[in-house]
Amino acid sequence: MKKYCFGIDVGGTTVKCGLFDVNGEVLDKWEIVTRSENNGVQILPDIAETIAAKISERGLNKEEIAGIGIGVPGPVTEEGDVQKAVNLHWDTIIPLKKQMEELTGLPVMGGNDANVAALGEMWRGGGRGSKNVVMVTLGTGVGGGIIQDGKIVNGANGAGGEIGHIHVTDSLTKPCNCGNTGCLEQLASATGITFLANRKLAEDQRDSLLRNGEVSAKTVFDAVKEGDALALEVAEEFGRYLGVALATVACVTNPEVIVIGGGVSKAGPILLTFIEKYYQKYTFHACRGARFALAELGNDAGIYGAAKMLLP
Amino acid sequence: MKKYCFGIDVGGTTVKCGLFDVNGEVLDKWEIVTRSENNGVQILPDIAETIAAKISERGLNKEEIAGIGIGVPGPVTEEGDVQKAVNLHWDTIIPLKKQMEELTGLPVMGGNDANVAALGEMWRGGGRGSKNVVMVTLGTGVGGGIIQDGKIVNGANGAGGEIGHIHVTDSLTKPCNCGNTGCLEQLASATGITFLANRKLAEDQRDSLLRNGEVSAKTVFDAVKEGDALALEVAEEFGRYLGVALATVACVTNPEVIVIGGGVSKAGPILLTFIEKYYQKYTFHACRGARFALAELGNDAGIYGAAKMLLP
Numbered sequence: 153m154k155k156y157c158f159g160i161d162v163g164g165t166t167v168k169c170g171l172f173d174v175n176g177e178v179l180d181k182w183e184i185v186t187r188s189e190n191n192g193v194q195i196l197p198d199i200a201e202t203i204a205a206k207i208s209e210r211g212l213n214k215e216e217i218a219g220i221g222i223g224v225p226g227p228v229t230e231e232g233d234v235q236k237a238v239n240l241h242w243d244t245i246i247p248l249k250k251q252m253e254e255l256t257g258l259p260v261m262g263g264n265d266a267n268v269a270a271l272g273e274m275w276r277g278g279g280r281g282s283k284n285v286v287m288v289t290l291g292t293g294v295g296g297g298i299i300q301d302g303k304i305v306n307g308a309n310g311a312g313g314e315i316g317h318i319h320v321t322d323s324l325t326k327p328c329n330c331g332n333t334g335c336l337e338q339l340a341s342a343t344g345i346t347f348l349a350n351r352k353l354a355e356d357q358r359d360s361l362l363r364n365g366e367v368s369a370k371t372v373f374d375a376v377k378e379g380d381a382l383a384l385e386v387a388e389e390f391g392r393y394l395g396v397a398l399a400t401v402a403c404v405t406n407p408e409v410i411v412i413g414g415g416v417s418k419a420g421p422i423l424l425t426f427i428e429k430y431y432q433k434y435t436f437h438a439c440r441g442a443r444f445a446l447a448e449l450g451n452d453a454g455i456y457g458a459a460k461m462l463l464p
Numbered sequence: 465m466k467k468y469c470f471g472i473d474v475g476g477t478t479v480k481c482g483l484f485d486v487n488g489e490v491l492d493k494w495e496i497v498t499r500s501e502n503n504g505v506q507i508l509p510d511i512a513e514t515i516a517a518k519i520s521e522r523g524l525n526k527e528e529i530a531g532i533g534i535g536v537p538g539p540v541t542e543e544g545d546v547q548k549a550v551n552l553h554w555d556t557i558i559p560l561k562k563q564m565e566e567l568t569g570l571p572v573m574g575g576n577d578a579n580v581a582a583l584g585e586m587w588r589g590g591g592r593g594s595k596n597v598v599m600v601t602l603g604t605g606v607g608g609g610i611i612q613d614g615k616i617v618n619g620a621n622g623a624g625g626e627i628g629h630i631h632v633t634d635s636l637t638k639p640c641n642c643g644n645t646g647c648l649e650q651l652a653s654a655t656g657i658t659f660l661a662n663r664k665l666a667e668d669q670r671d672s673l674l675r676n677g678e679v680s681a682k683t684v685f686d687a688v689k690e691g692d693a694l695a696l697e698v699a700e701e702f703g704r705y706l707g708v709a710l711a712t713v714a715c716v717t718n719p720e721v722i723v724i725g726g727g728v729s730k731a732g733p734i735l736l737t738f739i740e741k742y743y744q745k746y747t748f749h750a751c752r753g754a755r756f757a758l759a760e761l762g763n764d765a766g767i768y769g770a771a772k773m774l775l776p
Contacts, residue, residue: 330749406622437642442620
């Protein structure tokens with residue numbers, strides 16, 4: 153009878169760790185430093201060590217532990233191999249699952265961090281109660297994760313859910329970090345919203361609260377809340393790009409819930425109105441019932457989702 | 465020990481039936497008429513009857529039959545309920561799985577016909593050997609089916625894989641059959657290719673083989689093979705719309721194989737070159753390895769995929 157599960161979220165500077173019961177209650181939460189020097193060779197042994205210490209500290213019986221789920225910032229194959237993870241300085245294939253199982257003697261599953269966060273939000277966050285969820289994380293970039301029938305859509309080589317790199321316009325000339333040009337990420341991330349705002353400020357002479365200080369995703373939505381006409385147009389433009397892209401995603405996976413997270417989502421419910429309006433206009437009729445929700449787990453989504461990978 | 469499986473594909477005029485062994489060899493194939501009168505109330509009993517007759521004719525032992533898979537032209541929920549199937553005159557919810565299990569005493573699974581055909585092509589057709597497949601059917605409309613880790617992506621209410629209704633342009637004014645405007649189906653189906661060709665013939669004065677007779681998807685690709693410049697531009701336009709849409713689908717599900725079927729695919733391998741060129745340009749780098757293939761099972765994809773639903 154399994155009672156516990158570990159969820160681990162490996163980032164470039166810290167490794168977030170959680171001990172959960174099988175119902176999704178977090179029993180303990182802590183962090184260790186990510187030692188990415190020497191091609192990150194110490195990262196997995198460090199995780200194994202902190203888990204062993206936690207098992208010992210709490211006097212857990214290994215038989216009662218379902219296993220360890222690990223989210224990493226890179227694509228992970230079905231076999232549990234990490235292809236590459238730039239932020240961890242892993243530049244060769246790392247057999248994450250195999251190596252961690254050898255180090256810990258527990259079942260291990262690995263997943264891409266954005267996909268794993270989506271699973272976390274499905275389990276205990278904004279997508280609670282549904283098994284078909286799309287999650288979009290609006291931060292420096294646009295991350296995505298697709299949950300279909302309760303499982304992560306990984307794809308052939310772990311690149312499932314890369315919705316930030318959907319081609320949405322031919323009008324840009326500057327390339328995206330991925331090398332393509334006209335990606336959703338260039339227009340709907342925090343950076344993208346700043347770009348849209350600065351472009352509008354340059355080509356439009358109207359007065360605006362945005363002319364008074366720093367231009368950022370936060371100041372744009374703050375100005376929207378003040379009724380600033382120019383900021384409102386920026387929000388509409390952002391909402392159209394993201395709404396049409398999500399309408400497209402829905403034609404592929406027909407989600408029940410679409411969860412919006414990341415720093416930009418701190419703008420609150422008003423953010424959803426701009427996205428949903430265009431989603432409803434452009435999606436297939438059978439997909440119009442999708443519910444929009446804000447993410448609820450913040451930076452903990454990764455440890456929740458990682459733990460959930462091991463559970464039915 | 466299961467040895468056999470039935471695959472049924474219910475169309476508006478005929479019901480295609482297949483008896484398969486569990487390895488995917490077809491042992492028998494036949495058709496019955498679809499009796500869609502009286503809201504299609506006879507359709508399921510007719511199927512149950514023809515299966516019972518086949519079991520008796522071949523002296524099969526029911527214990528050796530894995531079950532009956534049924535593809536229908538409408539959305540099917542995870543529970544096996546058909547929401548609506550206009551071509552069968554089913555205008556209320558039909559509990560397909562429940563009713564067929566009662567009628568036959570065998571396990572039953574139902575699926576949308578386009579999704580089921582994709583599963584068939586994965587099992588024994590153009591996607592053979594892969595578990596992550598996208599299939600597009602280019603006929604009067606554009607149908608789609610997504611297979612992820614060997615399973616159909618159904619979505620929350622059976623509308624997964626409706627890629628014909630991805631919004632691809634703001635330049636059209638005439639609505640699609642679905643009610644939206646600017647759907648992929650309006651430009652990449654047989655009808656869509658005819659539309660693109662007629663539009664170009666009207667706005668362009670050049671001579672073309674297409675001015676000599678009927679304009680259709682077939683005559684367009686016949687003219688392409690003759691090196692007709694105007695037809696080539698139509699094919700490029702078609703390829704760009706479909707290639708960009710498939711690049712987007714790949715950012716969502718990261719397929720290993722993309723199978724192109726339907727009447728338009730009779731143009732042969734040259735068709736794939738126009739699609740793949742734009743797919744490669746616009747997709748995320750990790751998705752560039754996808755292989756393009758022509759469908760191989762033709763009208764039998766549905767019975768293959770239906771049978772496969774019951775098998776591991």
